[in-house]
Amino acid sequence: MSSTIINEVRRGFYLDSVALMRFSRAIASLDGIEEAALMMASPSNRQIMADAGLLDATSDGAEGGDLIIGIRAVNAEAAETARAEANLLLDTPTGAQGEGQSWRPKSLRAAVKARPDANLALISVAGDFAAAEARKALRRGLHVMMFSDNVSIADELALKREAQSLGLLVMGPDCGTAIINGTPLAFANKVTDGDIGVIGASGTGTQEITCLISQGGGGISHAIGVGGRDLKDEIGGITTLMALDALDADPKTRHIVLISKPPAAAVAARVVERIAASQKTFTVCFIGAESWQLPDNASLALSLKAAAEQALGGRALFADFQAGALAQPAPAAKVRGLFSGGTLCAEVQTLFKAAGEQVMSNAAIPGVLDLAAPADAHKIIDLGSDEYTQGRPHPMIDPSVRDQALQDAIKDKSVGVILLDVVIGYGAHNDPAGHLVDSLGTALAGDTLIIASVTGTDADPQNRRGQITKLQAAGILVAPCNADATVLALACIRLNR
Amino acid sequence: MPELTRYMEPTMENNKVTNLLTDPLDVINIGLEGFATELKQQGVAVTHVDWSPPAAGDPKIADLLSKLGT
Amino acid sequence: MQLIENANQEAVTRMLSADPVLIDVIPASEAIPALKDHMILHAGPPVAWADMCGPMQGAIAGIAVFEGWASDLEDAAAKAATGAFDFHPNHHFDAVGPMTGMTTLSQPLMVVENRTYKNRAYCALNEGLGKVMRFGGNDASVLARLAWLRDSFGPAVGRALRSGDGIPLKHLIARGLTMGDEMHQRNVACSGLLLRELAPALARTADDNDELAKALAFIGGNDQFFLNVAMAMGKSIMDPVRNIHGSSIVTAMCRNGTDFGIRVSGTGDTWFTAPVEMPEGLYFPGFTEADANPDMGDSTIVETIGLGGFAMGASPAVAGFVGAGAASEAGNFTRTMSEIAAGENPEWTIPAMDYLGVPTGIDIRLVLETGLAPTINTGIAHREPGVGQVGAGVVRAPMKCFEGALIALAESVGVK
Known part of the structure; x- marks a missing residue:
């Protein structure tokens, strides 16, 4: 051819x-x-x-x-x-051939060159590389929020010392939450702007407190994350003390909430000394600590909810919530807590302990049994801890981490109540309530009670009200906050006895 | 035990943290792109770094790079 | 490391303070006294005859016939195989050459003097488009053109240049960048600017109007005429940057069709090589990737000084060669290359990028850290000798060269 x-x-x-x-x-x-x-x-x-x-x-x-x-x-x-x-x-004139692919920097160096006014590096690369990136950011004059975990404590100390000498803030590592001047960073919620500052060693704790303050009619000036280890001896509270200085000097901030696990004694002493030197008032929530020597301008809160209430000047939150009226008899005596938020898990343990219940947890607070202990106790599980998240996303991003544990709990005849958190906001899964309901499927027909609360606000992308409605429509009992959900769970198992 | 940080009166240097709380945020995001997307949606200035591990993850080269510094 | 920062600062200072001037065209035998009979300088790092690609062998056969060292191409190839010729890289003799980069005794070389550092660098004259020796062409028409360059055109341009103070190149490049050249795949503006500078002196020193007209037409008809000038200029700028203890700045990049090689200031004259990659780009009608030869030439010296792929933003028309990139994205190449450069050239700027200076001083540490290999704009040769250019495109320097260089640099500053 x-x-x-x-x-x-x-x-x-x-x-x-x-x-x-x-x-x-x-x-x-x-x-x-x-x-x-x-x-x-x-x-x-x-x-x-x-x-x-x-x-x-x-x-x-x-x-x-x-x-x-x-x-x-x-x-x-x-x-x-x-x-x-x-x-x-x-x-045909070629003209603009659609959206030109815009340039993206491959390195921090180039990004800073392109944005000379940048003031914060948000770092979430794998832990092995995070410290090096944070160091580069500090040397270019940026404050740092390190979302990354698995950073060695030696690196953390070196970074924080370098930052301190430069007058820069290192939030983290393993800092999930911050709100700077109304802007939620990483895992945080769209809360009302206001005059209450938060310093948090815990991400979900900060989320719960800022949301509760917002729901209670108050507002947040800033929420500064410090990372889970900042108040340990090795780090000495470098970031916490710098954050205290900053919020103390901040004219927008009237009251300051400090939330952390109970700190090392020597570090706590410095923090308390710094609080005493301030003209402002403080609420301190060392979750798990029942008493602490504090100066006159500070008060201790036992739970996240109590901390929010104290920050609001003693205003009671959700006064119309009656756990007794909502409670149903649990079909069995034990509560299984399945939490995506570590501090929410700790708050539940605190409240169970205070109620005289025996609790065990994979993330036990002082006075709570380890999960391996040979005991017949309520099991409150932190699904965000390493054994569940190795090589998987955090349950706040991928709620399916909870699916299997949930099915196991439903099948466990000793479990009468399953207690859950649903955490929404920036960074989180786009519909955790929907996922939860879907994963339950027909299992809801069983008589195990499921109690949940939603940490978030109606201004969050997922909308808290919408999430609550989905849960309620599926027969899940929804309390207004994690502490109230705990009280409701306790009421349900007491009806069983 | 490492030396603990002593409480100091806020100095000029420390005021940089105050600036962070008052100046408009201008974020460089390194890692999860979703964080940058969400900040952009909120109207926050954010520059996402199209990051990859140094030396494409070769540990020997990465170690030398960290020592030779950039 | 402070030692490295200081050394790189010095390297960039030397690059930016260079003052390259095109001063002459003289026979290679005069320009490079060390160049002897039966010696053939080629592009890229050292390579043995057996390892040479088709076009390189083709060019060597052709140049051997041209120099009278062989009776015909077959004879030349046979002699080459039995070690009759000494092969050396141009870079070892202050010279550079495009594609195959043949440099032998009788060829006319352009001389660029870096007046700040008093060093000279050399490059042969551009042969024009079509069938040419730099793409491995070696037939009678190719050799006839080389003879004309040797006997008429080269001496004429040499006379013209010697009649004045030479042609300063720094400002000419600056103007070319504003006119859409990146000095590797696009030299239209600079070729024109050079012709404008050269024409009066050529006319003044000419003894034959027909030959003058031929010379003027030759330059005017060759959009890439200036490439070889830019290359000699690049070599003259980078040579004084060699051997700064601790400097991680690349002083040369080149390829011989088999290997890609780089030299780094702090590691002196050592070549760090890796197999050269295939260019990606657009092919002339009738040709495809299957016809392409792996990348060749010393012309990457222009990227080393921040032009070519590094100055893509100045030359949106060339961005089309990338195959995927829209012209509006040309600036992205330059921005990306500034991520691996120690500095910017404040005199060589790109108007469309708000007068961003071209990226200056490739830092091997930044290359490895970002994983961004230098982007090189290149011509594509046919893999068989004698066919010529079949397309144009972009090629990336292999990462392995930079890894080897980093290990050696670390050793040189006592870091393990």
Whole structure:
């Protein structure tokens, strides 16, 4: 079968050779086209086209300023189609070819160069690399929020010392939550702006407190995360003390809430000393600690809810919530807590302990049994701890981490109540309540009670009210906060006895 | 035990933290892109770094890079 | 490491303070006294005859015939195989050459003097488009053109240049960047600017109007004429940057069609090589990737000084060569390359990028840290000798070169 060659000459039609090469490729790739080229008719180009078997007599008279369309096709029809297409390409102004792909820096160095006014690096790369990136950020004058975990304590100390000498703040590592001037960073909620500052060693604790304050009519000036180890001896509270300085000096902040696990004694002493030196008032929640020596301008809160209430000036939250009225008799005596938020898990343990219940946990607070203990106790599980998240996303991002544990708890005849948290806000799964309901499936038909609370606000992307409605529609008992959910769970198992 | 941080009156240096609380946030995001997307949606200035591990994860080269510094 | 920062600062200072001037065209035998009979300088790092790609062997056969060292191409190839010729990289003799980069005794070389550092660098004259020796072309027409360059054109341009103070290149490049050249795949503006500078002196020193007209037409008809000038200029700028203890700045990048090689200031004259990659780009009609030769040439010296792929933002038309990139994205290449550069050139700026200076001084540490290999704009040769150019595109420097260099640099500063 012989090929069809057609040529067309466009007199005095100039296009850059690069543009023509791109057109040539487009035409050559059409169906039925063996070879095609659009070229200016210079002698060297004509030679190339001749060598490629693309020229016929039509183009004999073409000169340097003319454009030759040369097409070799399997048949005349394909050739004509290609000729039409070539002319269309030539006559269509290219203009902007859609959204140009915008440049993205590959390195912190380049990003800072492009944004000389940048003031905060939010770092969430794998732990092995996080310290190096944080160091680069500090040396370029940026404050740092390290979401990354698995950073060595030696690196943490070195970074925080360097930051301190530079007057810069290192929030983290393993800092999940911060709100700076109304902006939620990483895992945080859209809360009301206000005059209460929060310093949190715990991400979900900070989320719960800021949301409760917001729901209670108060507002947040800033929430500064310090990382889970800042108040340990090894770090000495470097970030906490710097945050205290900053919030103390901040005219927008009237009252300061400090939330952490009980700190090392020597570190606590410095923190307390710093609090005593302030003119402002403080609420301190060392979750798990029942008493602490504090100066006159500070009060201790036993739970996250109590901390929010104290920060609100003693205003009771959710006074119309009656656990007794909502409670149903639990079909069995034990509570299984399945938490995505570590501090929410700790708050439950605190409240169970205070109620005289025996509790065990994989993230036990002081006075609570380890999960391995040979005891018949309520099991309150932190699903965000390492044994569940190794190589998997955190349950706040991927709630399916909880699915299997939930099914196991439903099948466990000793479990009468399953107690859950649903944490929403920026960073979190886009519909954790929906996922929870879906994963329960028909299991809800069983008589195990499921009690939950939603940490978040109605301004969050997931909308707290909508999440609550989904849970309630599925028969889940929803309390207004984690502490109230705990009280409700306790009421349900007491009805069982 | 490492030396503990002593409480100091806020100095000029320390005021940088105060600036963080008062100046408009301008974030460089390194890691999870979702964080940058959410900040952008809120109208916060954010630059996402298209990060990859140094030396494409080669530990020997990465170690030398950290020592030779950039 | 402070030692490295200081050394790199010095390297960038030397690059930016260079004052390259095109001063002459003289036979290679005069320019490079160490160049002897039967010696053939080629592009890229050292390579043995047996390891050379088709176009390189083709060019060597052609140049051997041209120099009268062989009776014909077959004879030349046979002699080459039995060690009749000494092969050396251009870079070892203050020279550079595009693609195959043939440099032998009788060829006319352009001389660029870096007046700040008093060093000179050399590059052969650009042969034009079509079938040419730099792409491995070696037939009678190729050799005839080389003879004309040797006997007529080269001496004429040399006379013209010697009649004045030479042509300063720094400002010419600055203007070319504002006119859409990146000095590797696009040299239209600079070739024109050079012709404008050169024409009066050529006319003044000409003894034959026909030859003058031929010379003017040759430059005017070759959009890439300036490439070889830019290369000699690049070499003259980078040579004084060699051997700064601790510096992680790349002083040369080149390829011989088999290997890609780099040199780094702090590690002196050592080549760090890796197999060269295939360019990605657009092909002339009738040719495809299957016809392409792996990347070749010393022309990557222009990227080393911040032009070519590094100055893509100045040359949106060339961005089309990438195959995927829209012209509006040309600036992204330059921005990306500034991530691996120690500094910017305040005199060589890109208007469309708010006068961003071209990225200057490739830092091997930044290359490895970001994983961003230098982007090089290149011509694509046919894999068979004698066919010529079949396309143009982009190629990336292999990471392995930079890894080897980093290990050696660490050793040189006592870091393990």
